[in-house]
Amino acid sequence: GAGVSQSPRYKVAKRGQDVALRCDPISGHVSLFWYQQALGQGPEFLTYFQNEAQLDKSGLPSDRFFAERPEGSVSTLKIQRTQQEDSAVYLCASSLARGTGEAFGSGTQLSVL
Amino acid sequence: GQQLNQSPQSMFIQEGEDVSMNCTSSSIFNTWLWYKQEPGEGPVLLIALYKAGELTSNGRLTAQFGITRKDSFLNISASIPSDVGIYFCAGQLDADGLTFGKGTHLIIQP
DSSP states (O other): OOSOEEEOSEEEEOTTOOEEEEEEOOTTOOEEEEEEEOTTSOOEEEEEEETTEEEEOTTOOSTTEEEEOTTSSOEEEEESSOOGGGOEEEEEEEESSTTSOOEEOOOEEEEEO | OOOEEEEOSEEEEETTOOEEEEEEESSOOSEEEEEEEOTTSOOEEEEEEOSTTOEEEETTEEEEEOTTSSEEEEEEOSOOGGGOEEEEEEEESSSSOOEEOOOEEEEEEO
16 A cells, blocks of 8 residues: 555544554565554654564553564554553554654554543 | 653744754664654654754755754744644664654644
């Protein structure tokens, strides 16, 4: 596709539910990033993949957060046993190579009730 | 972790005015980036800076990568209504994720 695609666009979950957020990066982009953006804040780094390898997961806030990119293309961010503080916009970004600037998707807005 | 201080937090300007915003960091970056975000959308890359001292323009936008590698500024000349949005600076050290500032809200008064 022409840009980074994320689905669903909106997700409402009851506290304790598991959710899965999908990201389709730009075709051919090697690097893929996940960010969390709380209301009124800048995005905060969660995790980074180069192809299928997860090279950095230092930003994941707890072990309830898990990300995968098994074939080096589509990625899924999974949040288990969601909590209200998980409510945020989750942004996915991809880039062709290191340091070339990242292209962002429109995000998934997660609301945990 | 690294922190980026972005200022001002918000700007209320008249159409046609020039705008200036900046970012400072407690540690160095190898890449500085400026993004614009509109409601309900992801950030869109405006300018990327890869070298200390670099000054780069993109239409009415000009950005500079500070010599110390700890700061950057973005200028917008002759603002127009579609410039409204939130502008974020972001720093990157190597191939790691970006560190973002908290954003500058640009509001243009008619």
